[in-house]
Amino acid sequence: MLRFLDHLEEWLIAFLIGAATLVIFAAVLHRYAAGMPIPGVQDALLKLNFGWAQELCIFMFVWMAKFGAAYGVRTGIHVGVDVLINALEDRKRAWFILFGLFAGALFTATIGTFGAKFVWGLAGTDQTSPDLEWPIWIVYLAIPLGSFLMCFRFLQVAWSFHKTGQLPHADHGHVEGLDKEAEVEWALMPSDLHPSDVKPGKQP
Amino acid sequence: MTGVVIFLLLCVLMLTGMPISIALGLTVLSFLFTMTEVPLEAVALKLFTGIEKFEIMAIPFFILAGNFLTHGGVAKRMIRFATALVGHWHGGLALGGVLACALFAAVSGSSPATVVAIGSILLPAMVKQGFPKNFGVGVIGTAGALGILIPPSIVMVIYAVSSNASIGKLFIAGIVPGIMLAALLMFVAWFVAWKRGYPRMRKASWGERWASFRESVWGLLLIVVVIGGIYTGIFTPTEAAAMSAAYAFFVSVYVYKDLTIKQVPKVLIDSANLSAMILYIITNAVLFSYLLTSEQIPQDLAAWITDMGLSPWMFLLVVNILLLIAGNFMEPSSILLITVPVLFPVAMKLGIDPIHLGIVMTVNMEIGMITPPVGLNLYVASGIANMGLTEVSKACAPWIIVMIAFLLLITYVPIISLWLPNLLMP
Numbered sequence: 001m002l003r004f005l006d007h008l009e010e011w012l013i014a015f016l017i018g019a020a021t022l023v024i025f026a027a028v029l030h031r032y033a034a035g036m037p038i039p040g041v042q043d044a045l046l047k048l049n050f051g052w053a054q055e056l057c058i059f060m061f062v063w064m065a066k067f068g069a070a071y072g073v074r075t076g077i078h079v080g081v082d083v084l085i086n087a088l089e090d091r092k093r094a095w096f097i098l099f100g101l102f103a104g105a106l107f108t109a110t111i112g113t114f115g116a117k118f119v120w121g122l123a124g125t126d127q128t129s130p131d132l133e134w135p136i137w138i139v140y141l142a143i144p145l146g147s148f149l150m151c152f153r154f155l156q157v158a159w160s161f162h163k164t165g166q167l168p169h170a171d172h173g174h175v176e177g178l179d180k181e182a183e184v185e186w187a188l189m190p191s192d193l194h195p196s197d198v199k200p201g202k203q204p
Numbered sequence: 205m206t207g208v209v210i211f212l213l214l215c216v217l218m219l220t221g222m223p224i225s226i227a228l229g230l231t232v233l234s235f236l237f238t239m240t241e242v243p244l245e246a247v248a249l250k251l252f253t254g255i256e257k258f259e260i261m262a263i264p265f266f267i268l269a270g271n272f273l274t275h276g277g278v279a280k281r282m283i284r285f286a287t288a289l290v291g292h293w294h295g296g297l298a299l300g301g302v303l304a305c306a307l308f309a310a311v312s313g314s315s316p317a318t319v320v321a322i323g324s325i326l327l328p329a330m331v332k333q334g335f336p337k338n339f340g341v342g343v344i345g346t347a348g349a350l351g352i353l354i355p356p357s358i359v360m361v362i363y364a365v366s367s368n369a370s371i372g373k374l375f376i377a378g379i380v381p382g383i384m385l386a387a388l389l390m391f392v393a394w395f396v397a398w399k400r401g402y403p404r405m406r407k408a409s410w411g412e413r414w415a416s417f418r419e420s421v422w423g424l425l426l427i428v429v430v431i432g433g434i435y436t437g438i439f440t441p442t443e444a445a446a447m448s449a450a451y452a453f454f455v456s457v458y459v460y461k462d463l464t465i466k467q468v469p470k471v472l473i474d475s476a477n478l479s480a481m482i483l484y485i486i487t488n489a490v491l492f493s494y495l496l497t498s499e500q501i502p503q504d505l506a507a508w509i510t511d512m513g514l515s516p517w518m519f520l521l522v523v524n525i526l527l528l529i530a531g532n533f534m535e536p537s538s539i540l541l542i543t544v545p546v547l548f549p550v551a552m553k554l555g556i557d558p559i560h561l562g563i564v565m566t567v568n569m570e571i572g573m574i575t576p577p578v579g580l581n582l583y584v585a586s587g588i589a590n591m592g593l594t595e596v597s598k599a600c601a602p603w604i605i606v607m608i609a610f611l612l613l614i615t616y617v618p619i620i621s622l623w624l625p626n627l628l629m630p
Contacts, residue, residue: 010473013472013473013476013477013480014469014472014473014476015472016476017264017268017472017475017476017479018468018472020261020264020265020446021265021268021446021449021450021453022450024265024442024443024446024447025446025447025450027443028439028443028446028447032438054258057258057261057442057446058256058257058258058261061255061260061261061264061479061483062255062256064264064476064479064480064483065255065479065480065483065484065487066480067480068476068477068479068480068481068483068484069225069480069481069483069484071476071477071480072477072480072481072484075477077477077478077481078223078224078225078226078481078484079223079224079481079534079535079538080218080221080222080223080224080227081218081219081221081224081533081534081578082221083533083577083578084219084221085219085220085221086221096220096221097221099220099222100220100221100222100223100226101222103217103220103222103226103230104222104223104226106230107226107229107230107233110233111229170477172314172316172317172580172584173314173316173317173319173320173580173583173584173587174317174320174474175274175275175276175279175317175320175321175324176274176275176276176462176463176467177275177276177277177462178276178279178320178321178324178325191578191580191583192533192577192578193534193535193578193580195221
């Protein structure tokens with residue numbers, strides 16, 4: 001079940017960024033191709049309307065941003081100012097880390113609730129988006145869904161930190177296609193944009 | 205007064221090590237619930253509409269484009285081309301390193317990835333040729349930051365989004381300073397190499413140069429697609445970003461064949477992950493700047509500064525010092541998203557050109573990449589060179605001085621940044 005959720009999350013954000021690229025790519029090509037006087041083709045192209053492309057792209061990226069942010073908690077990509085707490089000894093740092101994770105859970109839960117109320121209010125109306133004419137509440141559903149998922153991810157990371165003392169670490173300097181000996185275990189390197197792990201047994 | 209409280213709260217929350225986006229959001233929330241009369245509905249709406257701007261969407265597209273080309277194969281081609289051009293001068297490999305970093309960073313859009321890609325190939329070669337290791341680390345670590353200034357640059361898009369400046373103008377404004385900085389770093393490297401007698405390489409023939417150019421040109425054309433597309437008005441900046449992502453996909457999969465189709469989903473996920481992180485900071489920064497504006501903080505600050513009679517050059521000095529300090533603790537996008545909403549209105553009131561301010565801030569961000577304790581370039585450089593962070597910081601220190609000299613030049617000679625955009629896009 002959880003594994004399914006993980007895959008769904010990955011699949012969704014990869015699809016959204018890829019599809020948004022294709023949509024804008026197609027819209028730009030269409031704009032120029034329709035300007036060329038090729039008999040037959042031009043008429044067919046002019047019948048197609050890409051006016052909605054921009055709006056669709058924005059919606060896709062809003063959804064990607066919300067679900068990607070949740071995925072980012074799981075991969076540990078969210079940056080912070082960790083100079084101070086990384087200088088602390090393990091036991092103290094562990095408390096700060098937990099505080100940060102719970103603060104994240106609190107914030108996303110609050111936003112999720114805000115968002116749910118807002119969407120609930122919109123669902124009663126028949127407001128639609130300007131170009132695509134989609135019901136606006138479905139579009140904005142990304143906020144409560146994404147925020148609650150993110151809240152869940154914060155709690156999940158907090159739980160596994162409590163169990164193992166380890167946090168997920170994102171890799172800011174990863175490059176594919178370098179020779180094997182040049183590869184370094186980035187995840188093991190300290191960086192004050194992220195909190196360091198604590199030794200097993202030191203976590204609260 | 206409120207302003208002081210807001211920023212104090214933000215600083216305290218950030219220092220506990222929580223994600224910057226969460227710290228921004230919590231600051232806003234705690235204010236809403238306790239001390240302000242901003243209607244909650246207005247904020248709820250901001251949550252939804254905060255990133256609903258087509259310009260912002262350039263960020264994920266540029267990240268995607270960069271990730272397609274962040275590959276060892278691309279780095280090797282750039283290095284071959286760069287060393288074929290300048291390798292025969294004193295300190296040839298170091299000069300080639302600076303040039304390769306500039307090209308690769310512009311295309312990949314990531315400073316740390318540039319240091320890793322170029323550094324892990326060039327550093328061993330430099331040490332083998334007899335360069336001292338710390339010289340190599342200093343050169344590559346510093347030059348890796350060049351990409352922020354050379355378009356397409358995500359940092360510039362972020363500045364443009366939070367100040368409403370033109371993305372196209374900023375990109376074009378970055379060209380001259382970017383080339384100047386690359387030339388300056390190369391000149392310093394050459395001078396040191398010449399004094400100390402570092403090795404040079406055999407002069408490449410024009411045939412070799414042409415061959416290496418033809419190999420690397422596919423990657424470099426990305427810059428042309430973006431700049432040319434925006435300048436001629438074929439694309440809007442966001443469209444240019446999307447086109448560059450499609451182009452980068454095509455080049456890496458079908459021309460260079462560095463990536464197989466099977467690896468594409470991984471690139472998509474990684475790009476979405478990084479973009480979502482930045483977009484999430486933006487969402488919360490929009491909330492934060494909304495709070496600031498509704499509390500009249502930028503306006504008050506502007507009034508206060510004009511009352512004090514602070515002249516533009518003093519203001520810019522303060523901005524530089526502030527950003528250099530911030531650069532020690534945070535990464536570029538967060539710094540800009542937090543500081544631009546406050547500093548920009550003041551700068552406008554003092555009559556500073558928005559494009560010039562953007563370039564000044566961008567150069568500041570470059571220096572932040574190589575200053576301890578948080579400079580990302582230092583971390584990755586220490587990883588590839590197997591040196592401690594302190595040693596790497598020491599190796600980069602002389603270069604920081606060069607960068608600061610350049611920053612002063614950019615700050616007080618606005619014509620360097622403004623000449624080209626004013627010429628091309630009056």
